[in-house]
Amino acid sequence: MASLRTFLESLTEEETLRFEEPLELDYTPTALALELEKEQKFPLLWFEKPNGFDMPVVANIFADRDRIAHIAGAPDAAGFNETWLQAESQPIPPRLVESGPVQEVIFTGEEVDVQTLPISRHFQADAGRYIGSGILICKDPDTGVRNLSYQRLQLKGKDRFGASLHSRGHIWDHLIRSRKKGKNLEVAVVIGAHPAIYLAAAAKVAMEVDELDIAGGLLGKPVDLVKCRTIDIEVPAEAEIVIEGELLADESEEEGPYGEYTGYSTYRSTRNVFVVKAVTRREKPIYLDIIPGNSSEHLLLGRCAKEAHVFERLREVVPDVKAINYPKSGTHFHAYISLQKRAEGQARHAIMLLFGLDSYLKLVIAVDEDIDIYNEEDILWAVATRFQADSDLFVVPKVFCNRLDPSAVDGMSAKLGIDATLPPDFEAERIALPPEALERARSALAKLRA
Ligand SMILES: Cc1cc2nc3c(=O)[nH]c(=O)nc-3n(C[C@H](O)[C@H](O)[C@H](O)COP(=O)(O)O)c2cc1C
Numbered sequence: 038m039a040s041l042r043t044f045l046e047s048l049t050e051e052e053t054l055r056f057e058e059p060l061e062l063d064y065t066p067t068a069l070a071l072e073l074e075k076e077q078k079f080p081l082l083w084f085e086k087p088n089g090f091d092m093p094v095v096a097n098i099f100a101d102r103d104r105i106a107h108i109a110g111a112p113d114a115a116g117f118n119e120t121w122l123q124a125e126s127q128p129i130p131p132r133l134v135e136s137g138p139v140q141e142v143i144f145t146g147e148e149v150d151v152q153t154l155p156i157s158r159h160f161q162a163d164a165g166r167y168i169g170s171g172i173l174i175c176k177d178p179d180t181g182v183r184n185l186s187y188q189r190l191q192l193k194g195k196d197r198f199g200a201s202l203h204s205r206g207h208i209w210d211h212l213i214r215s216r217k218k219g220k221n222l223e224v225a226v227v228i229g230a231h232p233a234i235y236l237a238a239a240a241k242v243a244m245e246v247d248e249l250d251i252a253g254g255l256l257g258k259p260v261d262l263v264k265c266r267t268i269d270i271e272v273p274a275e276a277e278i279v280i281e282g283e284l285l286a287d288e289s290e291e292e293g294p295y296g297e298y299t300g301y302s303t304y305r306s307t308r309n310v311f312v313v314k315a316v317t318r319r320e321k322p323i324y325l326d327i328i329p330g331n332s333s334e335h336l337l338l339g340r341c342a343k344e345a346h347v348f349e350r351l352r353e354v355v356p357d358v359k360a361i362n363y364p365k366s367g368t369h370f371h372a373y374i375s376l377q378k379r380a381e382g383q384a385r386h387a388i389m390l391l392f393g394l395d396s397y398l399k400l401v402i403a404v405d406e407d408i409d410i411y412n413e414e415d416i417l418w419a420v421a422t423r424f425q426a427d428s429d430l431f432v433v434p435k436v437f438c439n440r441l442d443p444s445a446v447d448g449m450s451a452k453l454g455i456d457a458t459l460p461p462d463f464e465a466e467r468i469a470l471p472p473e474a475l476e477r478a479r480s481a482l483a484k485l486r487a
């Protein structure tokens with residue numbers, strides 16, 4: 038079985054911070070995750086008894102690169118890209134089963150009350166209690182191809198949410214075409230499933246691709262699905278909680294603000310309305326939350342598939358690109374390229390290509406292979422010592438970008454490329470130590486610490 042709970046069982050005690058005592062849920066998971074991030078710690082957070090609710094909440098699953106690799110079944114963080122690309126090229130479609138634990142308890146009609154779910158507040162300026170961890174499953178109104186993605190849901194009442202589809206992904210397209218047919222869009226919201234399904238839902242793949250096929254590829258077996266009770270959608274049989282309902286075609290109302298990945302709260306919203314028809318769940322469900330804003334969790338989940346995808350495209354054209362890193366500080370807008378440069382101009386070539394592949398990017402810095410692209414001090418040292426601003430940078434003004442960038446103008450931003458690779462006539466030699474001296478130092482330290 039591939040479920041949230043089987044995955045949680047595979048984690049070590051050290052990876053989990055468990056709060057057994059009752060704890061206020063509003064803001065607490067976010068505050069804890071952000072405090073721990075300052076210490077470079079990214080444990081899974083487990084709240085056994087959130088105040089006022091009758092089910093446990095887990096959060097921060099996706100905050101750590103090693104854990105994401107573990108979820109995908111990759112040997113380690115460095116092996117994630119390859120594992121991901123393999124799942125994308127060898128997808129396994131889901132299969133329909135008769136029944137599953139996600140329908141152990143069913144509420145319909147007057148029994149529905151989503152306010153009893155441990156939906157919490159995350160940041161101070163948030164308009165209210167939000168589900169930020171729901172996977173919205175819907176179907177293309179013309180082709181029937183399934184789609185999985187995340188859209189925030191603001192709790193508005195016992196059977197009503199506000200929704201924002203601002204990234205205007207596939208679900209937005211489905212809703213527009215549904216509206217033309219005079220119909221609402223049926224949607225099932227999944228809260229708590231095997232995290233590989235979450236990784237797949239975060240990927241941007243073609244509209245013709247069902248993200249559950251990629252989830253199957255990652256898991257090495259089909260995801261079992263059951264039919265929803267009130268809508269024509271199938272959901273993972275092993276999920277924890279499912280909210281069945283419809284995105285209204287013709288209504289809109291206030292929604293937001295909410296803490297976004299940029300680190301800002303904005304009112305930017307498509308102001309949609311989601312009306313609930315049923316809630317199905319396990320007897321004793323676990324609620325999965327995702328820390329929003331520019332948390333490690335939100336940023337990593339949002340980009341791990343993209344990183345794999347973009348790196349592969351980049352390497353096809355410039356094989357001397359050795360690695361790329363989207364640093365957390367750049368909140369999806371910055372990337373670093375590691376290059377084994379063979380010819381002048383190659384860094385600019387790779388930088389331009391990366392700008393073309395990912396419209397979110399505003400700053401790309403290329404460095405040589407001896408620079409650790411996961412260490413920003415190292416990156417800035419390369420800029421400090423291998424780069425001249427009058428000859429080694431270029432700016433492309435007014436390019437299409439992501440509209441959530443608060444500094445963007447009319448949906449456009451400038452792109453800055455920095456070539457911090459060694460110039461051809463570079464004469465300085467990087468300081469180094471004899472290897473035996475390093476060995477001596479390490480063993481002396483080890484003895485001292487033993
Ligand atoms: C945790 C998380 C939350 C997200 N929240 C929203 C949201 O509230 N609204 C939105 O339009 N996109 C949101 N996104 C972005 C889309 O869900 C994401 O780009 C998805 O891959 C789009 O899928 P699609 O290519 O099938 O359209 C979120 C992404 C993540 C990872």
Ligand SMILES: [Mn+2]
Nearest residue numbers: 184185207244
């Ligand atoms: Mn899609």
